[in-house]
Amino acid sequence: MANYDFQVLVLGSGPGGYVAALRAAELGMKTACVEKMETLGGTCLNVGCIPSKALLQSSESYEFIVERAGEQGIAVKGATFDLDAMMKRKATIVKGLVDGIAMLFKGKKIERLQGTAKFIDPHTVDINGKKVTAENIIIATGSESISLPFLPFDEKRVVSSTGALSLKTVPKKLLVIGAGAIGVELASVYRRLGSKVSIIEMLDTITPAMDAAICKQLQTLLKKQGIEFYLGAKVKSGIINDASVTLSVEYENKPMTMEGDVVLVAVGRRPYTKALDLDKAGMTLSPKGFVPVDANFRTTQPHIYAIGDVIEGPMLAHKASSEGIAAVELIAGHETHLNYMAIPNVIYTHPEVAAVGLTEAEARAAGLDIIIGTSFFRGNGRARCSGETDGFVKVIGEKKSNRLIGMHMIGAHASEMIAEGMLAMDKKATIADIAYACHAHPSLSETIMEAAQAAKGS
Ligand code: FAD
Secondary structure: OOOOOEEEEEEOOOOOHHHHHHHHHHOOOOEEEEEOOOOOOHHHHHHOHHHHHHHHHHHHHHHHHHHHHHHHOOOOOOOOOOHHHHHHHHHHHHHHHHHHHHHHHHHOOOEEEEOOEEEEEOOEEEEOOEEEEEEEEEEOOOEEEOOEOOEOOOOOOEEOHHHHOOOOOOOOEEEEEOOOHHHHHHHHHHHHOOOEEEEEEOOOOOOOOOOHHHHHHHHHHHHHHOOEEEEOOEEEEEEEOOOOEEEEEEEOOEEEEEEEOEEEEOOOEEEOOOOOOHHHHOOOOOOOOOOOOOOOOEOOOOOEEEOHHHOOOOOOHHHHHHHHHHHHHHHOOOOOOOOHHHOOEEEOOOOEEEEEEOOHHHHHHOOOOEEEEEEEHHHOHHHHHHOOOOOEEEEEEEOOOOEEEEEEEEEOOHHHHHHHHHHHHHOOOEHHHHHHOOOOOOOOOHHHHHHHHHHHHO
C-alpha cells in the first residue's frame, strides 16, 4: 500500500459500493467510500428498492382492508388513506436504513468522502477538488433512468421512478410507459390508491425477463385488478400541457392519443459513468455504456474493479452486493464464489413474482432436454387460509442429470419462497432433492415440493 492514501477506494455507496466497503474494512484494509449524494445507500435505499417497497406495502395494506378483509369476516367501514403519511413513513424507513450505513461506516472506520469522484490518473481520484490516491479502486457508480428524447423528465407530469416515488397527489389517470418490474410495481401502487392506470409497452409481453407462463398470468391478474395494457404499442411523441400530458401512440398499426395527468417513463436504466473521466484512468466503455470487466470484476486496469449496475448483467441490488463482496475478497487474495445462475429476480406486485435460473424458453433455446412440473396455490391449504390462492410454481429440471435449472413462481410471498430455489440452484440440487425434502405443513412452500414432484413424475 506504500504511498497510497487508501488500500481500497470505493466510488459510489449503493448496495454494491457500501457492501464492498464494509467487507474491505472487515478484511482489515484501509478503506474509503465516495458518494456524491448527501446520504449513503445509492439508488436502492434512497430512490429504488426500499422506498418502492414501502409504498407497495402501504398501498397493499389499504387495498386489503378495503377489498379483501371482508372475506375474513372483518368489516372496516370508511377506511381512508393519507398519501402524505405514507410518504412520511417511506422517508422514515429510508432514513433509518441510510443512517444505519453511516453508523456501520463509522464503526468500521471507513472514511466517508462526500463529493463527485473523477479520475485524474489510474491511481488518483479528484473529489470536489481534493486528490485521493488508492492502491485499488472499485467503481460502483450504478445506473440512471433512461428518458425518452421527446419527453424529458420534469418529475411533475413526466416522472422517472424517482418522481413517481414522491408524488404529492394520486394521479387521476396515470400512463406508464414500460411494463418492466419498475413499471408494474409503481402502476400497482397508484392503481391501489385510486388512479386509473394504463401501461404502454413496446414488446408483446410484460416483464419480459420472466418465464412466459408467469408473464401471462401476471398480466391476467393485473388486468383483473384494473390495470389496462397496450402491448406492442409505440409512444411516438408527447405534449406536456398545463394539467396533463398527451401521448401519440401507435397501437395495432393505428395512431391513437392517450392523455394522463402524470406519465411515468419506466423504459429501463443505463449505467451511470458521467463525470468519472474514465479515459484519464486509461479505460473505455463498452458500446452499451457499461464498464467492461473480466470474470474477476477487473477492468482493463488490473487494480480498478467495477461492480453492480455499472457492469453488464441484471440490474439488481443483491447482485451488486454479491459482486462487491467478491471483488473485495479477490483484492484480499481470498477465494470467492458467485453463481450467476443462482441470482433471484423478484417483482413485488400482488401477487409477487419470483424466479431463479433459466426460463423454459431459455432452456429450450439452449437445446436442453427438460422436465417441467407445475403446482397451483389454489390446492394449497395455507394459501386457502390466507385467501391467497392465485398463482403457481413451475420448476424446470434437466432431464438427464435431474438437476434443477429454473424455478418460477407467481403467488403470495414469492419473494421469500424463492430462497429455496436460489439455494437449490446454488448447491446444484436435483428435482428429487426438492421433491423428497420434507416441507412444513401447512405452508406455501409445499407448492414448490409439489411442483418438483410433478416434474419428477413427468
Ligand atoms: P446504485 O445503487 O445506483 O449506487 C450508485 C451510487 O454511486 C449512487 O449513490 C450515486 O450517487 C453514486 N455515484 C455515481 N457516480 C458517482 C461519482 N462520480 N462520485 C461519487 N458518487 C457517485 N433491485 C432489486 O434487487 N430489488 C428491487 O426490488 C429493486 N427495486 C427497484 C426499484 C426502483 C424504483 C429502482 C429505480 C431500482 C430498483 N432496483 C431493485 C435496482 C437497484 O436499485 C439497483 O440494482 C442497485 O441500486 C444497484 O446498486 P449499485 O451499487 O450498482 O448502484
